[in-house]
Amino acid sequence: MIVIRCGSTPVPTVLGEHSRIEVSEVPNKDEINRALAEVGTRRRLLVCGTDAGLSALLTRLMRTENLDVEIAYIAEDATPATRAYGLPTGSAAAKLGVQGRAHEVPLVRDETGAVLVGEATVTGTGDDVLVGEAYADDDRVFTGKVDALTVRVSRDMPGVRATADRPRRFRRRQWFQARAVQVGTPGALITRDGITARRPVKRTTFYRHIEPLRLVLP
Structure with a gap:
């Protein structure tokens, strides 16, 4: 050791x-x-x-x-x-x-080859809301506008959890379990394990790696 x-x-x-x-x-x-x-x-x-x-x-x-x-x-x-x-x-x-x-x-990673060990948030650029859509495997997490998307790792299969953060007037948010969470957007900032990326992206995917x-x- x-x-x-x-x-x-x-x-x-x-x-x-x-x-x-x-x-x-x-x-x-x-x-x-x-x-x-x-x-x-x-x-x-x-x-x-x-x-x-x-x-x-x-x-x-x-x-x-x-x-x-x-x-x-x-x-x-x-x-x-x-x-x-x-x-x-x-x-x-x-x-x-x-x-x-x-x-x-x-073991959860993204399409860039970076490992996620805790939580990632996907937000709009500046003070804007997040616009686009996200899917957890075949389940639609959101489409349109939300405050943010939260992705977390899980110690149990299939390995990834995701939820859309909506204004409080909407019903209680729902968590989706999946092997992969995919996001498409005109532009968003990603914070992975507390570190925010310098540049916005138009798409990202978090998914379970082939090895544990x-x-x-x-």
Whole structure:
């Protein structure tokens, strides 16, 4: 086992005896490549960081075909990813990471090859509403105008959940389970795991990858 610390994220004392690699809060490709080189044959990574940091690491593991590595996620506070996978935080997460067993769960990505570990939101540009349509497999999530579209990962099959955020006067929003969520729009901004893209897009897809994530779970 080896600890990967992203940025200034606290490392619980229970992990003090394990080797540690320091990377940026959202590590770049070169940092992750160096970390993987140091990891060598050790097959479990204890990742202390944020959803964005975990996403960056898993994206690189996926692209380099290293998804056989077991991942333990140790966040300081609750995040969309810890809630999606039912993970503890802080010291409890560290103990689970050392003692727990890895399980295969869906790994969610988008068409650019970036992994989503918690939540993505699709919004209109500027202060505009989101215009377009979205489908969860064959189910229509929305068509026309909504405040935003929210996409979340799920630890259970088929792997992705989506809902349209509408004004409060409308009925309670509905969640759709799917393998893939597709969005088409004249222009929208995407925020993935807390990081907002610099440029608007006209379409995006979030879907379950062909290989699972090996995640340490309670």
